[in-house]
Amino acid sequence: MTTSDRQGWSFDSARVPASFTACEETDAPGVEHALTADRALCGIPEARLTVYRHLFTPSQKSACARCAELVAEAPSEPGVQERLHDRVRGAAAGPLREELLAALRQGADVGLWINGPTSTLLRHYAQLDRIVEGGEPIEAVVRADRRLGLARVVHGTREFVVFIPEDGRPFVTRAEPA
Numbered sequence: 001m002t003t004s005d006r007q008g009w010s011f012d013s014a015r016v017p018a019s020f021t022a023c024e025e026t027d028a029p030g031v032e033h034a035l036t037a038d039r040a041l042c043g044i045p046e047a048r049l050t051v052y053r054h055l056f057t058p059s060q061k062s063a064c065a066r067c068a069e070l071v072a073e074a075p076s077e078p079g080v081q082e083r084l085h086d087r088v089r090g091a092a093a094g095p096l097r098e099e100l101l102a103a104l105r106q107g108a109d110v111g112l113w114i115n116g117p118t119s120t121l122l123r124h125y126a127q128l129d130r131i132v133e134g135g136e137p138i139e140a141v142v143r144a145d146r147r148l149g150l151a152r153v154v155h156g157t158r159e160f161v162v163f164i165p166e167d168g169r170p171f172v173t174r175a176e177p178a
């Protein structure tokens with residue numbers, strides 16, 4: 001089965017549980033809490049927290065029970081297709097954009113979506129030699145050499161590479177199947 005055959009797939013069905021960064025109370029290590037804007041979900045203010053670079057896992061033994069309870073009640077979040085769809089809507093208009101938007105609404109596979117320095121992403125992830133359509137703006141992105149978002153989407157036999165320049169308009173290209 002390819003992604004283009006997915007039955008009953010929708011942005012709603014693809015929503016994911018809310019995720020939170022893990023943190024610990026600096027003076028009471030050993031219990032992980034879930035971080036929100038300026039405090040842990042259970043109420044500990046940020047000034048008393050040490051923040052980790054991994055996500056809070058409610059099922060973990062070291063998880064704060066109150067935080068785990070509140071995480072379970074938190075509203076779900078859009079899935080990756082819906083989030084990318086929102087970004088691609090702001091892309092330069094054209095048939096590739098329309099085709100990709102339709103593919104994302106049908107649950108196309110987002111195989112990769114990363115952010116980083118343009119030169120690194122182009123060298124290691126963009127596979128520029130496979131891009132056969134829509135690649136004209138790439139030159140300007142190379143010249144600007146800022147940070148870049150790059151997403152690769154596969155839908156049936158079609159493959160798209162989306163460029164999301166940090167301070168420019170996203171654009172959609174098509175790659176030849178590998």
Ligand SMILES: [Zn+2]
Nearest residue numbers: 033042064067
């Ligand atoms: Zn907590």
